[in-house]
Amino acid sequence: MFEDKERKLCIICSKGTLDMAYPGLILANAALMEGIDVTLFFTFWGLDIINKKKMNHLKFVPIGNPSMPIPNSVGGLPGMTNVATAVMKREIAKLDFPGVQEFLDMIADAGGMLYACKMSVDMFHDMHMMNTEDIYERVEGVVGATDFMEMSEDAQIIFI
């Protein structure tokens, strides 16, 4: 029982919508609870999850999602994204899952390592969409894809 494992998990978060942020956070936290070594790599739109200005305002977009029980013509009406986001946030809270920032704190406190993708940070910086100062303090560093390859040696990788 509880034998020491040498398991490593790397999760790449590439999406910045609320519904695509949670799977990575939940899996990272679950892995840490199992004693698995965890590294999270935030790239492209996934950077929103660790962007201080955006992390607590991620949205769930109902349009273009065939799983939604409402047609696109309704989902695309003004304000529908905010309504859908509020409903999803309420349901997440009901299950006692924390908000994004608190979730990142939990993961970092549990020993999970957070990294931002250098190429994406440079690109968004160039497009005036974010600055390096916007990156959440719990993020260990901004690293390139080759650094990620070194970090993820012998790890299982999940791409979200």
Next chain:
Amino acid sequence: MSTKEIAGKAIEFDADGYMADYKQWDQQVAEALASDIGITLTDAHWKVINFCRTDYEAQGDAPTLRRITTVGGVPTKDLYQLFPKGPAKKVAYVAGLKKPSGCI
């Protein structure tokens, strides 16, 4: 289901390896179970264990790690230090509770 002698008592364990009946538990059993998994219990451990047992009696399920933090008042960092590499399951095991089913 299996029976093992723990701290001089015949304790029943379920298929997951957790105590089948939390009422068979006492302080000596907890100390023996903890030492089994390489943990020496301190006051800080007892605070977590006691919260988990009280919460289990009220809720009928071993508390999630988040619940131990938000309701029990023990920070995440401390939980990982006290019960390294798998705090939720290790606490439940030592506290004589069933395997926790929560995801958080």
